[in-house]
Amino acid sequence: MFFAVVKVLTVRTVIMDSLFTQNVSDEAEDIPQTDEPVWILGRKYNALKELDVIRRDIRSKLWFTYRKGFIPIGGCSSTFTSDKGWGCMLRCGQMVLAQALITLHLGKDWQWMPETKNSTYLKILSRFEDKRAAAFSIHQIALMGASEGKEVGQWFGPNTIAQVLKKLVVYDEWSSITIHVALDNTLIINDILRQCKVEGGMTAEIDGETPLKAPSQWKPLLLLIPLRLGLSEINPIYINGLKTSFKFTQSMGVIGGKPNLALYFIGCVGDEVIYLDPHTTQKSGSIEEKMNEEEIEMDTTYHCKSASRIPITGMDPSVALCFFCATEKEFKSLCKSMQEELILPEKQPLFELCRERLTQWSPADVASEAIAAASFVDFEHVERQYDTSDEDFELLG
Ligand SMILES: *[C@@H]1O[C@H](CO)[C@@H](O)[C@H](O)[C@H]1NC(C)=O
Numbered sequence: 001m002f003f004a005v006v007k008v009l010t011v012r013t014v015i016m017d018s019l020f021t022q023n024v025s026d027e028a029e030d031i032p033q034t035d036e037p038v039w040i041l042g043r044k045y046n047a048l049k050e051l052d053v054i055r056r057d058i059r060s061k062l063w064f065t066y067r068k069g070f071i072p073i074g075g076c077s078s079t080f081t082s083d084k085g086w087g088c089m090l091r092c093g094q095m096v097l098a099q100a101l102i103t104l105h106l107g108k109d110w111q112w113m114p115e116t117k118n119s120t121y122l123k124i125l126s127r128f129e130d131k132r133a134a135a136f137s138i139h140q141i142a143l144m145g146a147s148e149g150k151e152v153g154q155w156f157g158p159n160t161i162a163q164v165l166k167k168l169v170v171y172d173e174w175s176s177i178t179i180h181v182a183l184d185n186t187l188i189i190n191d192i193l194r195q196c197k198v199e200g201g202m203t204a205e206i207d208g209e210t211p212l213k214a215p216s217q218w219k220p221l222l223l224l225i226p227l228r229l230g231l232s233e234i235n236p237i238y239i240n241g242l243k244t245s246f247k248f249t250q251s252m253g254v255i256g257g258k259p260n261l262a263l264y265f266i267g268c269v270g271d272e273v274i275y276l277d278p279h280t281t282q283k284s285g286s287i288e289e290k291m292n293e294e295e296i297e298m299d300t301t302y303h304c305k306s307a308s309r310i311p312i313t314g315m316d317p318s319v320a321l322c323f324f325c326a327t328e329k330e331f332k333s334l335c336k337s338m339q340e341e342l343i344l345p346e347k348q349p350l351f352e353l354c355r356e357r358l359t360q361w362s363p364a365d366v367a368s369e370a371i372a373a374a375s376f377v378d379f380e381h382v383e384r385q386y387d388t389s390d391e392d393f394e395l396l397g
């Protein structure tokens, strides 16, 4: 511990005394030297004792940034050979989805190394390459944006990227992930159960005439909860809940940003959030089997050497909380944690959790049901207007 303190002081002195260097800023700015716990996607670390472990964990996440020099999005007549200036929210969406795929196929403890050639890892990464044929490429996401009223090159907000990813995951049969986007600040448990439980078809064993149904199977769930936590800045009432959400083992972080730029928040420490920043423009290229120097080098451009952080109060109030539940058990445990840690202790929780959409209404009382239904429609209408959140994110030069 003492060593760490001395090191920080030395670093500070170097900054003051001499020229700014990249190495020094990496050391001083990614993770603060504090005894407060550092949380990275549901994992708790000690910054004083585990700095290297924290950095290795962060470096293992797939980091997607602006790229240039790819095949034009939307055909040869298009000029979109780079997403610089408009693609940052799309890249954040890629990061969340990639993290879910890594958790599903490689496990939460999996770590990337520069020499990693694991074929499952390469298969995941290939889905995000900058080409039309890749299931989750910038091309696919930008073109699918049209179904949400976004032309190629237009900004997405957290809700738009959530809706687009939901449509795209259907095409990845290998992962068979399903995305649930919770609307109106409400998580309806039975809606999610219905979406995730798929009948497993018939089993081979036939008992008399009635075929036995296989136990229903669970589609791995990526749960996205778009929220607006204030008008122009985060309402302080939500800060504690936001921090708590990073502590759940199912956490896939938060898609959001600073005003006018999208960031992928992967954790928190004290009153600050830690993020991966897509605002670096790198050259596009492919990795294939990662055999030659060029491909090995390209792979390293998908891993960020050091994360950044900002105070929670500096976040844009439009966010989408992200969670991944590979099994039904994980989902149930997530609901329990949400109820106990995010909802019950808060005067004004981040969102509501209910079992069924209609439970608040009395089916016997037709009149009150009609009123409830009417107000539900109104409520939905109001919430939709929140989607102007997209306009808060503008083009970045
Ligand atoms: C930065 O770090 C690298 C490797 O750790 C080292 O070789 C290089 O000299 C450092 N640069 C500066 C300016 O300190």
Ligand SMILES: *[C@@H]1O[C@H](CO)[C@@H](O)[C@H](O)[C@H]1NC(C)=O
Binding pocket: 106, 107, 110, 118, 119, 120, 121
């Ligand atoms: C890739 O990594 C996973 C998780 O560590 C492991 O189970 C799998 O066997 C590896 N695949 C190959 C081809 O090495």
